[in-house]
Amino acid sequence: MSWFEECIHPEIRQSIRVDKPIFEGETDFQTVSLFDNNLLGRVLVLDDAVQITQFDEHIYSEIMVHIPMVSHPDAKNVLIIGAGDGTVLREVLKHETLLQVTMVEIDGALVKLCREHLSDILQGAFDDPRLDLVIDDGAKYLQESHREFDVIIIDSTDPDDNSTALFTDEFYIKCKARLAKGGIMVAQAGCPAYQPSIRTHMSERMQAHFRYGGFYHAAVPTYIGGLHAFSWASDTLDLNAIAEQGNDTMRSIPKTRYYTSRSHKAAFYMEPAAG
Known part of the structure; x- marks a missing residue:
């Protein structure tokens, strides 16, 4: 089991459990991560920041x-x-x-x-x-x-x-x-x-x-x-x-x-x- 950790403020972090990795890599412009979480569904992360989740x-x-x-x-x-x-x-x-x-x-x-x-x-x-x-x-x-x-x-x-x-x-x-x-x-x-x-x-x-x-x-x-x-x-x-x-x-x-x-x-x- 692994966890993705996001930090948009030096004193605040959140973690999302990675239940199923889908993609991890880089484009010419940014790092991209896609994974599934049992609660949130599919999650898209760009440069270590959550962009969208299927949930919301x-x-x-x-x-x-x-x-x-x-x-x-x-x-x-x-x-x-x-x-x-x-x-x-x-x-x-x-x-x-x-x-x-x-x-x-x-x-x-x-x-x-x-x-x-x-x-x-x-x-x-x-x-x-x-x-x-x-x-x-x-x-x-x-x-x-x-x-x-x-x-x-x-x-x-x-x-x-x-x-x-x-x-x-x-x-x-x-x-x-x-x-x-x-x-x-x-x-x-x-x-x-x-x-x-x-x-x-x-x-x-x-x-x-x-x-x-x-x-x-x-x-x-x-x-x-x-x-x-x-x-x-x-x-x-x-x-x-x-x-x-x-x-x-x-x-x-x-x-x-x-x-x-x-x-x-x-x-x-x-x-x-x-x-």
Whole structure:
């Protein structure tokens, strides 16, 4: 019997028992580990940090995706940067208004591994004809692209050597330039209790470039600290106000396990523990 140990804070660690190893190796960009745990199901680890587990990945992906997609009145074109495991893509594809989703992931080998080992979770997402999969650096893609998107979703790892370019003023300005009128940008913002610097960065850097901005949260049991933050920004739409008023368009989304009109509204009321 072996255990995987995760540490995102020097004073906090958690361990997950490895009941069945599936894959262990390196791509050109990161170390990858896949294993099964009897409680959590299949677990994906990148650079010693848990990314998703079969047990609760739907909480993260559904809240990250459906809040901006439901808040936008007619999201037809969506850009995903990162999210190589494919679960965010799966949720975007549930929206009937969607015409095309462009997914830009730097690590093609990761996508291949996830298609092979997470097929039960992905439900054929990478085979959907509305997908334009681009294996490239997200910041580079935004620099060279002239397309406009209704929703931009940044599902990067926490700031590291591979994702530093996704945490700069230059990157946020590029995102703003690629948003269509009425567009919304969202980005994962880490654990507010143990990673307060990410929240501060998003508030002072990402949101500062837009008229409206803020955070919403979800409780994801597997993630250290429990509560996970998402940063949002828009020049046109106030997601806080939309959540307060309520929005019934979520009825058009099939087969959500966590996301509802109630969890949508609740996400804006969850407050992080003091850092």
